[in-house]
Amino acid sequence: MMRASDDRLTIYERSRPGRRAFVAPLLDVPERALDELLPPELRRSEAPRLPEVAEPEIVRHYNRLSRRNFDLDTGFYPLGSCTMKYNPKLHERVAGLPGHARLHPLQDPSRAQGALELMWKLQQSLGEIAGLPHVSLQPSAGSHGELAGVLLTRAYHEDHGDRRTKVLTPDNAHGTNPATVTMAGYEVVKVGTDERGNVDLDDLRAKATEDVACLMLTNPSTVGLFEQGIEEIERIVHGVGATLYYDGANLNAIMGICRPGDMGFDIVHFNLHKSFTQPHGGGGPGAGPIAVAERIEPYLPRPQVIVREGTNGSGPRYDLDYDRPKSIGRLRGFQGNYGVFVRSYAYIRSLGAAGLREVSEVAVLNANYLLARLQREGVAEYLPAAYDRICKHEFVLSGTPMKRALGIKTLDLAKRLLDFGVHPPTVYFPLIVDEALLIEPTETETKETLDRFADIVAEILREAAEDPELARNAPYATPVRRLDEAQAARHPVVRQAM
Numbered sequence: 082m083m084r085a086s087d088d089r090l091t092i093y094e095r096s097r098p099g100r101r102a103f104v105a106p107l108l109d110v111p112e113r114a115l116d117e118l119l120p121p122e123l124r125r126s127e128a129p130r131l132p133e134v135a136e137p138e139i140v141r142h143y144n145r146l147s148r149r150n151f152d153l154d155t156g157f158y159p160l161g162s163c164t165m166k167y168n169p170k171l172h173e174r175v176a177g178l179p180g181h182a183r184l185h186p187l188q189d190p191s192r193a194q195g196a197l198e199l200m201w202k203l204q205q206s207l208g209e210i211a212g213l214p215h216v217s218l219q220p221s222a223g224s225h226g227e228l229a230g231v232l233l234t235r236a237y238h239e240d241h242g243d244r245r246t247k248v249l250t251p252d253n254a255h256g257t258n259p260a261t262v263t264m265a266g267y268e269v270v271k272v273g274t275d276e277r278g279n280v281d282l283d284d285l286r287a288k289a290t291e292d293v294a295c296l297m298l299t300n301p302s303t304v305g306l307f308e309q310g311i312e313e314i315e316r317i318v319h320g321v322g323a324t325l326y327y328d329g330a331n332l333n334a335i336m337g338i339c340r341p342g343d344m345g346f347d348i349v350h351f352n353l354h355k356s357f358t359q360p361h362g363g364g365g366p367g368a369g370p371i372a373v374a375e376r377i378e379p380y381l382p383r384p385q386v387i388v389r390e391g392t393n394g395s396g397p398r399y400d401l402d403y404d405r406p407k408s409i410g411r412l413r414g415f416q417g418n419y420g421v422f423v424r425s426y427a428y429i430r431s432l433g434a435a436g437l438r439e440v441s442e443v444a445v446l447n448a449n450y451l452l453a454r455l456q457r458e459g460v461a462e463y464l465p466a467a468y469d470r471i472c473k474h475e476f477v478l479s480g481t482p483m484k485r486a487l488g489i490k491t492l493d494l495a496k497r498l499l500d501f502g503v504h505p506p507t508v509y510f511p512l513i514v515d516e517a518l519l520i521e522p523t524e525t526e527t528k529e530t531l532d533r534f535a536d537i538v539a540e541i542l543r544e545a546a547e548d549p550e551l552a553r554n555a556p557y558a559t560p561v562r563r564l565d566e567a568q569a570a571r572h573p574v575v576r577q578a579m
Contacts, residue, residue, distance in 0.1 A: 092132045092134060092138070092139075092142045093130075093132050095132065095134055095138055095142075096132035096133045096134055097133060097134070098133060099133060100133045100134055100135055101133065101135070102134065102135060102136040102139055103136065149560045151499075151504050153165060153166070153167050153168070153360075154167075155502075156502045156503060156504065157502075157503045157504065157526060157530050157533075157534055158504040159503075159504070159506045159520050159521055159522050159523075159534065160504060160505075160506060160507055160521065161305075161475045161477075161506050161507040161510075161518075161519025161520050161521040162255070162303055162330060162331075162475065162507055162510070162519055162521065163355065163361075163507070163521070164330075164333055164352070164355035164356065164474075164521060164523060165361075165504075165521075165523070166358070166523035166524065166525045167523075167525040167526075168358045168359070168360045168424075169358060169428070169431070171427065171431070172358055172423075172424040172427045172428060173424070175423055175424070175427045176420045176423040176424050176427075180195060180196075181196070181419070181420065181423050182420070184196055184419070186414075186415040186416075186419070190399065190400050190401055191398075194398065194399055196419065197386055197399030197400070197401075198399050199422060199423065199426055200218055200386045200399075200416065200417075200419075200422055201386050201387070201388055201399055202426065203216075203218065203370075203422050203425065203426045203429070204216035204217075204218060204370075204386060206426070206429050207351055207370055207372055208372050210332075210336055210337075210340065210351075210429075210437070211327075211329075211340055211341050211342055211349045211351070211372040212340030212341060212342025212343045213341070213342040213346070213347075213348075213349055213372040213373055213374055214372075214374075214375060214378075215372065215373050215374075215375070215377070215378040215381060216370055216371065216372045216373075217229070217370060217371050217373075217381045217382050217385060218368065218370045218386065218416060218417045218422060219370075219382045219411070219412045219413055219416060219417050220350065220368070220369040220370060220371060220382075220412055220413070220417070221366070221367060221368060221369065221412075221413055221417065221418060222352075222354075222367040222368070222369045223255075223257065223328070223329070223330055223350060223352045223354075223355070223367070223369045224257040224260070224261060224369070225369050225412065225413075226329070226350030226351070226352075226369030226370065226371050227257055227258060227261040227297070227326075227328065227350060227369075228261050228264060228265060228412075229350070229369075229371050229382065229409070229412055230295075230297075230326045230348040230349075230350055230371055231248065231261055231262060231265040231267065231294075231295060231297075231326070232265055232409045233348055233371070233373065233377050233380045233381070233409060234248075234294050234295045234324045234326065234348065235265060235266070235267075235294065236380040236407065236409050237324065237376065237377055237380055238294055240379075240380070240407060243322065244292075245267075245291075245292050245293060245294035245323070246267060246268055246292050246294070247267060247268045247269075247270045247290070247292050247293045247294065248262040248265075248267040248268070248269060248270065248293070248294055248295045248296070248297060249270050249271075249272050249285070249288060249289065249293055249295070249296040249297070249318075249323075250262060250269055250270070250271060250272065250296075250297050251271070251272045251273075251274060251280055251297075251298065251299075251302065252271050252272065252273055252274055252512075252513055253274055253302055253303045253304050253511040253512075253513050254297060254298075254299060254303065254328070255299065255303060255328060255330060256510075258297045258328065259271075261297075262297070267294060267295075270288050270293070272284050272285050272288060272296075274304075274513055277306075277309070277468065277470065278302065278304045278306040278467070278468040278470065279302075279306070279308055279309050279310055280298070280302075280308060280310065280314060282310050282313055282314070282317070285314065285317055285318075286317055289317050289318060289320070289321045289323065290321060291321055291322065293318075293321055293323045294323055294324065295318075295323050295324045295325070295326050296314070296318045296323060296324075296325055296326065297326045297328060298314070298325065298326065298327060298328065298346075299327075299328040299330055299331055300327065300331070300335075300341070300344070301331045301334045301335070301472075301473035301474065301475075302331070303330075303331075303510075303511045303519075304467060304468060304476075304477050304511055304513075304514070305331075305334075305448065305472040305473050305474065305475035305476045305477060305519075305521075306468060306470055306472060306473065307334075307335075307473055311344050311345075312344075312345075315344060315345030315346075319345065324347040324348060324377070325345055325346045325347050325348075326346065326347065326348045326349075327341040327344075327346040327348065327349040327350070328350065329341075329349055329350045329351045329352055329356070329369075330352055330355060331473070331474060331475070332349075332351060332352070332355075332356045333355065333356035333440060333441060333444055333474060333523075333524075334441055334444055334445055334473035334474035334475075335441055335473070336356065336437045336438065336440060336441045337434060337435070337437040337438025337439075337440075337441060338438060338441055338442070342372070342374070346374075347373065347374045347376070347377055348371060348372070348373050348374070348377060349371065349372045349373075350369050350370065350371045350372075351368075351369065351370050351371075351372070352367070352368075352369060353367065353368040353369070353370065353421050353422070353424075353425040354366075354367035354368060354421065357424075357425035357428050357429065358424055358425065358428040359421045359424045359425055366418040366420065366421055367418065367421065368417055368418050368421040368422065368425070370417075379405070379407040379408075380407050380408060380409050381405070381408060381409075382408060382409055382410065382411060382412045383402070383403050383405040383408040383410065383411060384401035384402050384403045384405075384411075384416075385401070385402045385405065386399065386400075386401060386402075386416065387399070387400055387401070387402045388400075401416075439524075440524050441474070441524075443524035444473075444474040444522075444523055444524040445472075445473050445474055447522040447523065447524060447526060447531060448472050448473065448474050448475055448476055448520075448521065448522055449471060449472055449476075450528070450531060451476075451520065451522050451531045451534065451535065452466060452472060452476045452520075454531065454532065454535035455478065455520075455535050455538060457535075458535065458536075458539040459539060459542065459543075460535070460538055460539055460542060462482065462486075463480070463482050463483035463486060463487060463542050464478040464479070464480055464482070464483055464518065464538070464542075465478065465479055465482060466478060466479075467479050467514045467517070474521055474523070475519060475520060475521035476519075476520055477511065477514050477517055477518065477519050477520075478517070478518040478520065479514050479515055479516055479517060479518075480494065480515075480516035480517075480518055481515045481516045483516070483542065483545075484516055487542065487545045487546055487549055488545075488549040488553075489545050489549050489552045489553060490516065491508045491509065491516045491517065491518050492508055492509075493545075493549075493552040493553050493555065494518070494538070494541055494552060495508045495518075496552070496555040496556050496563055497541050497551065497552040497555035497556065498537065498538075498541070499555065499556040499558065499559050500555055500556050500557050500558045500559075501537045501540075501541075503534060503537060506518050506519055506520040506521070507519035507520075522534075
């Protein structure tokens with residue numbers, strides 16, 4: 082028997098024949114035969130099995146689903162390398178204004194001057210932040226920005242009659258880097274990391290040959306450290322005629338403090354959905370604009386948002402420039418995810434130059450404070466820092482001593498954190514650290530939140546010393562318990578989805 086308060090029932094179990102959320106009014110247009118509107122071979126043979134429920138049940142259904150999710154409005158989300166930080170609600174209100182939300186993407190540029198002006202000013206702002214003068218907003222995500230960067234590298238070399246076949250990627254790079262290289266038709270060459278967490282310069286020198294097109298580098302790196310040899314890296318890469326590409330996933334650690342262009346990078350991609358407050362997760366939307374040096378500018382995607390001088394005393398007007406004969410072409414439909422641009426531009430304008438610098442300073446401060454807290458209270462014995470250095474916005478711990486001494490893995494610790502209302506950090510990445518735990522507190526969290534997280538980790542380790550099964554069988558408080566991942570991977574439905 083169904084109980085009214087039972088929230089375990091699916092929307093289909095609540096369905097009752099004939100129940101409706103609303104009654105549609107009678108049509109006041111002439112009725113047409115269905116065959117005139119839709120060919121018989123394209124029609125269903127039977128009606129879809131949709132639940133029949135009242136409007137309150139629909140609202141409660143989605144409300145219940147929302148409470149089963151973990152999100153930044155729910156609690157602490159220290160997911161390393163992905164910068165899952167709080168997003169100001171003001172930016173949602175700005176993006177939802179009718180002039181932004183209801184603008185049709187096929188609108189003629191003459192009737193979309195406000196949108197084009199915002200996009201042009203966002204380009205200028207991002208160019209200043211990167212220290213590179215030319216920006217394209219087209220790429221839809223960080224990985225898409227990577228692909229654009231490597232395709233720009235290919236176009237640059239080919240235009241100069243230079244045939245190159247390899248791209249260098251550090252062994253701690255984001256997984257999308259080698260995938261991007263392969264998609265662009267290049268051979269991936271891995272560069273090692275030294276004992277200090279930097280690019281191994283000797284390995285780089287040995288592999289930086291005349292057939293190398295580019296080095297893809299994240300700085301700070303995926304282990305949360307600033308490359309101490311960045312100037313030498315630039316000399317080595319440019320010394321063989323290759324381009325230097327900056328993966329901007331960790332730009333939020335250095336904004337307003339130093340600029341990739343000043344380090345010698347030729348191409349930079351931004352993650353507007355990481356550094357610049359666009360919410361992300363669940364597949365999007367995102368944006369991965371690219372900024373480039375002067376010599377790369379002719380190859381930028383088309384069309385480009387530009388400003389033209391006014392005539393007859395009128396002000397400047399904004400337009401789309403298609404006249405780009407060396408361009409790599411269009412990367413997507415329309416000009417990008419415009420709502421993302423609005424939120425990111427609002428973020429930049431709200432903070433200003435001083436505010437962006439403070440974002441990075443506090444992100445670095447929070448990471449180093451949390452690292453120091455976690456190395457106290459007996460935690461360091463089981464979760465030591467992978468590299469004994471001041472970190473930037475994130476840091477890596479190794480759970481190998483914990484696994485050996487307490488019999489619980491990094492995955493077990495991560496699952497147990499869910500019972501305390503904390504989303505786990507990234508686990509088992511980067512791959513160069515055994516039993517890795519990659520933690521990024523971001524600049525938006527309070528000291529009290531960081532203290533609580535450190536206390537929770539210490540508590541989980543104390544209980545594991547007495548009863549490791551608690552962590553091995555966690556979580557207990559989530560809607561779904563721990564899945565058998567090996568069995569799930571072998572399930573035919575999962576394999577088809579993959």
